[in-house]
Amino acid sequence: MRSDDFAIVIPTIGRPSVHRLLAELDGQDGVKPAEIVVVDDRPDPHPALQFxxxxxxxxxxxxxxGPAAARNAGWRGTRARWICFVDDDVLPHADWFEHLAEDLATADAEGAAGSQAVIEVPVTPGRRATDDEKRTQRLADARWITADMAYLRSALVDAGGFDDRFPRAYREDSDLALRITQRGGEIIQGRRRSTHPVAKATLMSSVRAQIGNRDNALMRRKHGRDWRAAVGEGRGRLPLHSATTAALACAVGALLGGRWRAARWAGAAWAALTAEFALRRFWAGPHSIAEAGRMTLTSALIPPVAVAHRLRGEWTFRTARRDPPLAVLLDRDDTIIVDGPYLNDPDGVRPMPGSVAALERLRDKGLLLGVVTNQSGVAKGLISREQLDAVNAKVDAELGPFHTWQVCVHDADDGCGCRKPAPGMVRAAAAALGVDPARCVMIGDTGGDVAAALSADADAVLVPTQRTLPHEVDEARARARVAPSLVDAVDLVLRDCR
Structure with missing residues (x-):
């Protein structure tokens, strides 16, 4: 395994543990990676991290x-063949680099798409683990935990990377691994080891953790009713939480309506279910008075909180039948800037109305942006390549930054494969962004934009102008989508991201 074969991606929120992690890696022998990409996921990363x-x-x-979006930024920022994701709070064991190289070589030999490390979670000797400690200790037996996981870059591109609709360190790793294995990729167990610390718990930690039910709703929408079995988990307790919450709601409703007998029966059902839940949790952990108090309080709160988060998730992801777009490709003239025939002067660059704010909304969502534009004025001799570059640089300064520029300077009769309506530039933009063309949306003002996108298996939105031909609009309505403005086209794209 050569150093340029793999890179390490570490998402962080600036915890001190990231310094400990890098210090541990710095002191190890073995083949070092070509690059370690540390992704600062703090909303306002000041002061900047220094290592x-x-x-x-x-x-x-x-x-x-969130960690899913941070990991995506990291792996798309490097070109290494293997990407090893390491959380900022894990501690790799001695000879981790040596064992990583062996694991990746084994994965290559077996044609695997991923290699999972052995995760160890420390236990406190002499007593049973608390309910909160057990939640972390389950990571040691979890399938596909991304605390220390390596994937082929090609597998990440094929699967579209992590789904950043998972905003927490929960389910995003199972979702990605499930999509990779469903595409025929194999994830094998490696020899390298890392220790994952037990998170510090508070009284309400277990209640706050119920927000994961929102992410479970997305898993069900994406992978069907049997998703838990597919990721190696049991049925879960949500059905009992639902029954407990329904009993509580019936008891309260009956009391308000003066139906005392019904209230007593519903209240008894709620008390019995809550007591069973509390006793089950208490019996498995330390038998102390303090733990008994915590289990009693949180066991009463968890069911309604879990159900509320699940309902919120079901509503949020009610249309999540397919993976959302990852990149938006934009035509230049009359789409993001006002068209000036064979524009050769940067001072003539004028953004289309609403384009600056619309593009910023896409960036805020984490979508990758690219410009895909025909510029035949170069082939016609009406504009020099230097003038074109200066205009594009001004566009980038006014409306950018864009993650990729794809420019065709050929004329219509040159027979190239890049000029729209040919799909060459759309495919090239997808490759440059590290995404499948099917996860791209092309926004433009001509039938050529739509045809180029559809030929590359990308989605398309036509934003007609006065120069858009009527039959182009009709064809776009039949095969893609039409929006009256760039702002409306962005609304459509962002709707797909839910």
Whole structure:
């Protein structure tokens, strides 16, 4: 395994543990990676993180959108063939680099798409683990835990990376691994080991953890009713939480309506279910008075909180039948800037109405942006390549930054494969962004924009102008979508991201 074969991606929120992690890696022998990408996911990353290390560290920012989005920013920011994701609070064991190289070589030999480390969670000797400690200790037996997981970059591209609709460190790893294995990829167990610390608990930790039921709703929408079995889990307790919450609601409703007998029966059912839940949790942990108090209080709160989060998730992801777009590709003239025939002067760049704010909304959502534009004026001799570059630089300064620019300078009769309506530039933009063309949306003002996108298996939105031909609008309505303005087209794209 050569150093340029793999890179390490570490998402962080600036915890001190990231310094400990890098110090541990810095002191190890073995083949070092070509790059370690540390992604700062703090919403306002000030002061900037500084690392005293000889390792090849690159810093990126992801805007506080969660570990899934941070990991996506990290792996798309490097071109290594293997990407090893390591959480900022794990501690790799001795010889981790050596064992990582062996694991990746084994994965290559077996044609696997991923390699999972052995995760160890420390236990407190001499007593049973608390309910909160058990939640962390389950990571040691979990399938596909991304605290220390390596994937082929090609597998990440094929699957579309992590789904950043999962905003917490929960389910985003199972979702990605499930999509990779459903596409025929294999994830094998490696030899390298990392220790995952037990999170510090508070009285309401178990109640706050119920927000994960929102993410469970997304898993069910994406992978069907049997998703728990597919990721190696049991049925879960939500049906009993639902029954407990329904009993509580019936008891309260009956009391308000003066139906005392019904209230007594419903209240008894709620008390019995709550007591069973509390006793089950208490019996499995330390038998102390303090723990008994915590289990009693939180066992009463958890069912309604869990059900509320699940209902919120079901509503939020009610239309989540397919994976959302990852990138938006934009035509230049009459889409993001006002068209000036064969524009050769940067001072003539004028953004289309609402385009600056619309593009910023896409960036805030974490979507990758690219410009895909025909510029035949170069082939016609009406504009020089230098003038074109200066205009594009001004566009980038006014409306950017864009993650990729794809420019065709050929004329219509040159027979190239890049000029729209050919799909060459759309495919090239997807490749440059590290996404499947099917996860791209092309926004433009001509039938050529729509045809190029559809030929590359991308989605398309036509934003007609006075120069858009009527039959182009009709064809776009039949095969893609039509929006009256760029702002409306962005609304459509963001609706797909829910």
């Amino acid at each position: 005293d290390t000889a390792l090849p560290v690159t810093m990126l920012r992801s805007g506080g959108r």
